[in-house]
Amino acid sequence: MSEPRRILLVGATGLIGGKVMQLAIRRPELRLMALARREAPLPLGGRIEMLVAEPANWTDAIAAIAPDAVICALGTTWRDAGQDEAEFRAVDLDLVLLIARAAKAAGADRFVVVSSVGAAISAKQLYLRVKGEMEQALGKVGFRRLDILQPSLLRGPRSGVRRPWEVLAQMFSPLADLVLHGKRRRFRAIDADVVAAAALNCTLEKPGGRFPHEYDDIHRMAARLDDPRFNGMEAQDA
Numbered sequence: 001m002s003e004p005r006r007i008l009l010v011g012a013t014g015l016i017g018g019k020v021m022q023l024a025i026r027r028p029e030l031r032l033m034a035l036a037r038r039e040a041p042l043p044l045g046g047r048i049e050m051l052v053a054e055p056a057n058w059t060d061a062i063a064a065i066a067p068d069a070v071i072c073a074l075g076t077t078w079r080d081a082g083q084d085e086a087e088f089r090a091v092d093l094d095l096v097l098l099i100a101r102a103a104k105a106a107g108a109d110r111f112v113v114v115s116s117v118g119a120a121i122s123a124k125q126l127y128l129r130v131k132g133e134m135e136q137a138l139g140k141v142g143f144r145r146l147d148i149l150q151p152s153l154l155r156g157p158r159s160g161v162r163r164p165w166e167v168l169a170q171m172f173s174p175l176a177d178l179v180l181h182g183k184r185r186r187f188r189a190i191d192a193d194v195v196a197a198a199a200l201n202c203t204l205e206k207p208g209g210r211f212p213h214e215y216d217d218i219h220r221m222a223a224r225l226d227d228p229r230f231n232g233m234e235a236q237d238a
Helices: 015-024 055-065 085-105 126-138 164-177 182-187 192-202 215-223 233-237
Strands: 005-010 030-036 048-052 069-072 110-114 145-149 209-213
Touching (some): 005 055, 015 030, 015 192, 069 085, 069 192, 085 126, 110 192, 126 145, 145 192, 182 215, 192 209, 209 215
Parallel strands (some): 005 069, 030 048, 069 110, 110 145
Protein backbone atom coordinates (compact mmCIF):
# COMPACT_ATOMS: atom_id res chain seq x y z
CA MET A 1 0.00 0.00 0.00
CA SER A 2 1.39 3.43 -0.92
CA GLU A 3 2.09 6.18 1.59
CA PRO A 4 -0.81 8.63 2.13
CA ARG A 5 -0.63 11.86 0.18
CA ARG A 6 0.45 14.69 2.50
CA ILE A 7 -1.82 17.72 2.13
CA LEU A 8 -0.96 21.00 3.85
CA LEU A 9 -4.03 23.06 4.75
CA VAL A 10 -3.56 26.73 5.61
CA GLY A 11 -6.67 28.56 6.76
CA ALA A 12 -8.08 25.67 8.79
CA THR A 13 -9.87 28.02 11.22
CA GLY A 14 -11.95 29.56 8.43
CA LEU A 15 -15.19 28.45 6.79
CA ILE A 16 -13.67 26.55 3.86
CA GLY A 17 -10.77 25.18 5.90
CA GLY A 18 -13.17 23.65 8.41
CA LYS A 19 -15.13 22.00 5.60
CA VAL A 20 -11.92 20.61 4.08
CA MET A 21 -11.06 18.95 7.40
CA GLN A 22 -14.52 17.37 7.62
CA LEU A 23 -14.22 15.97 4.11
CA ALA A 24 -10.73 14.61 4.78
CA ILE A 25 -12.09 12.30 7.50
CA ARG A 26 -13.40 9.85 4.91
CA ARG A 27 -10.22 9.93 2.81
CA PRO A 28 -7.82 7.40 4.41
CA GLU A 29 -5.44 7.83 1.46
CA LEU A 30 -4.82 11.43 2.56
CA ARG A 31 -2.90 12.79 5.51
CA LEU A 32 -4.03 16.34 6.21
CA MET A 33 -1.64 18.65 8.04
CA ALA A 34 -3.24 21.92 9.14
CA LEU A 35 -1.03 24.93 9.84
CA ALA A 36 -2.57 27.79 11.81
CA ARG A 37 -1.85 30.70 14.12
CA ARG A 38 -4.30 29.42 16.70
CA GLU A 39 -5.76 26.07 17.63
CA ALA A 40 -9.02 24.88 16.18
CA PRO A 41 -11.09 21.80 17.05
CA LEU A 42 -10.24 18.84 14.86
CA PRO A 43 -12.97 16.52 13.58
CA LEU A 44 -12.74 13.00 14.95
CA GLY A 45 -11.32 10.33 12.68
CA GLY A 46 -9.13 10.54 9.63
CA ARG A 47 -5.46 11.40 9.39
CA ILE A 48 -5.58 15.04 10.47
CA GLU A 49 -3.00 16.89 12.53
CA MET A 50 -2.64 20.55 13.41
CA LEU A 51 0.54 22.52 13.88
CA VAL A 52 0.19 25.90 15.61
CA ALA A 53 2.90 28.47 14.92
CA GLU A 54 3.37 32.17 14.30
CA PRO A 55 3.63 33.13 10.61
CA ALA A 56 7.28 34.11 11.18
CA ASN A 57 7.95 30.39 11.76
CA TRP A 58 5.80 29.03 8.94
CA THR A 59 8.67 28.54 6.51
CA ASP A 60 10.37 26.15 8.95
CA ALA A 61 7.05 24.47 9.76
CA ILE A 62 6.28 23.85 6.09
CA ALA A 63 9.76 22.46 5.55
CA ALA A 64 9.15 20.00 8.40
CA ILE A 65 5.74 19.00 7.03
CA ALA A 66 7.14 18.47 3.51
CA PRO A 67 3.71 18.41 1.83
CA ASP A 68 2.91 16.90 -1.54
CA ALA A 69 0.21 19.52 -2.12
CA VAL A 70 -1.16 22.65 -0.49
CA ILE A 71 -4.68 24.01 0.00
CA CYS A 72 -4.50 27.69 0.91
CA ALA A 73 -7.82 29.04 2.19
CA LEU A 74 -6.17 31.96 3.94
CA GLY A 75 -7.61 35.44 3.81
CA THR A 76 -8.72 38.43 5.80
CA THR A 77 -11.27 41.20 5.37
CA TRP A 78 -10.89 44.94 4.97
CA ARG A 79 -12.42 45.41 8.42
CA ASP A 80 -10.23 42.80 10.12
CA ALA A 81 -7.18 44.43 8.53
CA GLY A 82 -8.13 47.69 10.25
CA GLN A 83 -8.95 49.23 6.86
CA ASP A 84 -5.21 49.39 6.28
CA GLU A 85 -4.01 48.44 2.80
CA ALA A 86 -0.58 47.30 4.01
CA GLU A 87 -2.16 45.02 6.63
CA PHE A 88 -4.56 43.59 4.07
CA ARG A 89 -1.77 42.92 1.58
CA ALA A 90 0.36 41.33 4.31
CA VAL A 91 -2.15 38.50 4.61
CA ASP A 92 -3.87 38.12 1.25
CA LEU A 93 -0.72 38.60 -0.82
CA ASP A 94 2.53 38.41 1.14
CA LEU A 95 1.61 35.56 3.48
CA VAL A 96 0.08 33.48 0.68
CA LEU A 97 3.28 33.87 -1.35
CA LEU A 98 5.42 32.96 1.67
CA ILE A 99 3.41 29.74 2.02
CA ALA A 100 3.68 28.97 -1.69
CA ARG A 101 7.43 29.53 -1.90
CA ALA A 102 8.09 27.55 1.28
CA ALA A 103 5.94 24.69 0.01
CA LYS A 104 7.69 24.65 -3.37
CA ALA A 105 11.07 24.60 -1.63
CA ALA A 106 9.84 21.71 0.54
CA GLY A 107 8.93 19.65 -2.52
CA ALA A 108 5.23 20.35 -3.08
CA ASP A 109 4.29 20.12 -6.75
CA ARG A 110 0.75 21.51 -6.62
CA PHE A 111 -0.98 24.44 -4.98
CA VAL A 112 -4.69 25.13 -4.56
CA VAL A 113 -5.73 28.64 -3.52
CA VAL A 114 -9.11 30.15 -2.74
CA SER A 115 -9.32 33.52 -4.50
CA SER A 116 -12.42 35.40 -5.66
CA VAL A 117 -14.56 35.82 -8.72
CA GLY A 118 -13.59 39.02 -10.49
CA ALA A 119 -9.99 38.98 -9.25
CA ALA A 120 -7.75 40.96 -11.62
CA ILE A 121 -4.72 43.20 -11.32
CA SER A 122 -6.69 45.85 -13.22
CA ALA A 123 -9.68 45.77 -10.84
CA LYS A 124 -10.68 49.06 -9.24
CA GLN A 125 -11.65 47.44 -5.94
CA LEU A 126 -8.64 46.84 -3.70
CA TYR A 127 -9.82 43.40 -2.59
CA LEU A 128 -10.12 42.11 -6.15
CA ARG A 129 -6.93 43.84 -7.26
CA VAL A 130 -4.86 42.24 -4.49
CA LYS A 131 -6.39 38.85 -5.27
CA GLY A 132 -5.43 39.36 -8.90
CA GLU A 133 -1.87 40.25 -7.93
CA MET A 134 -1.74 37.15 -5.74
CA GLU A 135 -2.92 34.91 -8.59
CA GLN A 136 -0.35 36.38 -10.97
CA ALA A 137 2.50 35.99 -8.46
CA LEU A 138 1.56 32.38 -7.69
CA GLY A 139 1.86 31.57 -11.37
CA LYS A 140 5.55 32.45 -11.18
CA VAL A 141 6.39 30.17 -8.22
CA GLY A 142 6.74 27.16 -10.48
CA PHE A 143 4.25 24.54 -9.28
CA ARG A 144 3.54 21.70 -11.67
CA ARG A 145 -0.18 22.34 -11.08
CA LEU A 146 -1.84 25.51 -9.81
CA ASP A 147 -5.59 25.57 -9.15
CA ILE A 148 -7.28 28.91 -8.47
CA LEU A 149 -10.79 28.68 -7.05
CA GLN A 150 -12.78 31.85 -7.74
CA PRO A 151 -16.08 31.65 -5.85
CA SER A 152 -18.50 34.51 -5.30
CA LEU A 153 -20.49 34.76 -2.04
CA LEU A 154 -19.87 31.75 0.21
CA ARG A 155 -22.83 30.13 1.92
CA GLY A 156 -22.25 28.54 5.32
CA PRO A 157 -22.08 29.41 9.02
CA ARG A 158 -18.89 31.02 10.29
CA SER A 159 -18.24 30.03 13.91
CA GLY A 160 -17.49 32.96 16.19
CA VAL A 161 -17.82 35.52 13.40
CA ARG A 162 -20.78 37.84 12.98
CA ARG A 163 -21.04 39.54 9.60
CA PRO A 164 -24.55 41.00 9.33
CA TRP A 165 -24.12 42.04 5.70
CA GLU A 166 -23.02 38.51 4.81
CA VAL A 167 -25.96 36.93 6.61
CA LEU A 168 -28.35 39.16 4.67
CA ALA A 169 -26.59 38.41 1.40
CA GLN A 170 -26.90 34.67 2.05
CA MET A 171 -30.60 35.04 2.82
CA PHE A 172 -31.30 36.81 -0.46
CA SER A 173 -28.83 34.82 -2.61
CA PRO A 174 -31.46 32.29 -3.86
CA LEU A 175 -33.43 35.19 -5.32
CA ALA A 176 -30.34 36.81 -6.81
CA ASP A 177 -29.31 33.51 -8.39
CA LEU A 178 -32.56 33.43 -10.36
CA VAL A 179 -31.41 36.36 -12.49
CA LEU A 180 -27.77 35.34 -12.80
CA HIS A 181 -27.57 33.45 -16.08
CA GLY A 182 -25.06 33.10 -18.89
CA LYS A 183 -21.81 34.91 -18.16
CA ARG A 184 -23.29 36.19 -14.89
CA ARG A 185 -23.64 32.66 -13.48
CA ARG A 186 -20.14 32.99 -12.08
CA PHE A 187 -21.50 35.50 -9.56
CA ARG A 188 -23.93 33.02 -8.02
CA ALA A 189 -23.52 32.22 -4.32
CA ILE A 190 -21.96 28.84 -3.62
CA ASP A 191 -21.93 26.51 -0.62
CA ALA A 192 -18.64 26.36 1.26
CA ASP A 193 -18.92 22.55 1.24
CA VAL A 194 -18.76 22.59 -2.56
CA VAL A 195 -15.70 24.83 -2.63
CA ALA A 196 -13.98 22.63 -0.04
CA ALA A 197 -14.71 19.47 -2.02
CA ALA A 198 -13.35 21.08 -5.18
CA ALA A 199 -10.20 22.18 -3.36
CA LEU A 200 -9.58 18.69 -1.99
CA ASN A 201 -10.18 17.11 -5.38
CA CYS A 202 -7.75 19.50 -7.06
CA THR A 203 -4.93 17.98 -4.99
CA LEU A 204 -5.70 14.62 -6.63
CA GLU A 205 -6.00 15.67 -10.27
CA LYS A 206 -3.30 14.43 -12.63
CA PRO A 207 -2.84 17.06 -15.39
CA GLY A 208 -0.33 19.84 -14.88
CA GLY A 209 -0.87 23.51 -15.65
CA ARG A 210 -2.73 26.55 -14.35
CA PHE A 211 -6.46 26.04 -13.83
CA PRO A 212 -8.86 28.84 -12.79
CA HIS A 213 -12.25 27.61 -11.55
CA GLU A 214 -15.40 29.73 -11.35
CA TYR A 215 -18.93 28.73 -10.25
CA ASP A 216 -19.76 25.94 -12.71
CA ASP A 217 -16.25 24.51 -12.78
CA ILE A 218 -16.05 24.49 -8.97
CA HIS A 219 -19.21 22.37 -8.94
CA ARG A 220 -17.73 20.01 -11.52
CA MET A 221 -14.49 19.63 -9.59
CA ALA A 222 -16.40 18.97 -6.36
CA ALA A 223 -18.45 16.22 -8.03
CA ARG A 224 -15.26 14.46 -9.13
CA LEU A 225 -13.94 14.06 -5.58
CA ASP A 226 -15.44 10.61 -5.07
CA ASP A 227 -15.10 9.43 -8.65
CA PRO A 228 -11.88 7.34 -9.06
CA ARG A 229 -12.07 7.70 -12.84
CA PHE A 230 -10.94 11.31 -12.45
CA ASN A 231 -8.86 11.70 -9.29
CA GLY A 232 -6.28 9.04 -10.08
CA MET A 233 -6.37 7.29 -6.72
CA GLU A 234 -6.75 3.86 -8.34
CA ALA A 235 -3.41 4.32 -10.08
CA GLN A 236 -1.73 5.49 -6.88
CA ASP A 237 -3.04 2.54 -4.85
CA ALA A 238 -2.06 -0.05 -7.47
